[in-house]
Amino acid sequence: MGSCEHYSAAKDVEPSTKGCEECEKTHSRWVALRMCLVCGHVGCCDSSPGLHATKHFKETGHPVMVALPSRSWRWCYVHKEYG
Numbered sequence: 037m038g039s040c041e042h043y044s045a046a047k048d049v050e051p052s053t054k055g056c057e058e059c060e061k062t063h064s065r066w067v068a069l070r071m072c073l074v075c076g077h078v079g080c081c082d083s084s085p086g087l088h089a090t091k092h093f094k095e096t097g098h099p100v101m102v103a104l105p106s107r108s109w110r111w112c113y114v115h116k117e118y119g
Contacts, residue, residue: 040112040114040115040117040119042099042100042112042114042115043100043110043112043119045073045074045098045099045100046073046074046100046102046110047073047074049071049072049073049074049075049076050076051071051076051078051104052075052076052077052078053078054078055069055078056069056078056079056080056084056086056088056089057077057078057079057088058079058080058086058088058091059080059084059086059088064085064086065084065085066080066081066084066086066088067080067081067083067084068080068081068083068084068103068104069081069089069103069104069105070089070101070102070103070104070111071101071102071104072089072092072093072096072098072100072101073098073100073101073102073110074096074098074099074100075096075098077089077092077096077098078104079091079092079101089101090113093113099112099113099114100112100113100119101113
C-alpha cells in the first residue's frame with residue numbers, strides 16, 4: 037500500500053447514491069462500485085461498461101476513491117497506486 041499525499045484529501049464522506057449515479061439514470065448495469073473520497077460520488081468500476089468512477093476523476097480531478105461496499109482498499113488515480 038502506498039503513502040501518496042493525495043490520501044490526505046480523502047474525507048469521511050457518505051455515498052451520494054446507492055449505486056452508480058450515471059448507470060442508475062440510464063438503467064445500465066455495473067460490475068462493482070467505487071466512491072470518490074472527496075465528494076462521495078458513486079461510480080462504476082473500470083470492468084463496467086460505463087467506467088463512471090474513472091470518468092468522474094477525469095472530469096473533476098478528485099484523486100482518490102474507495103471500493104464499495106467493503107471500503108477494503110483505496111486507489112489514487114494520479115499515482116496509480118493502492119493506499
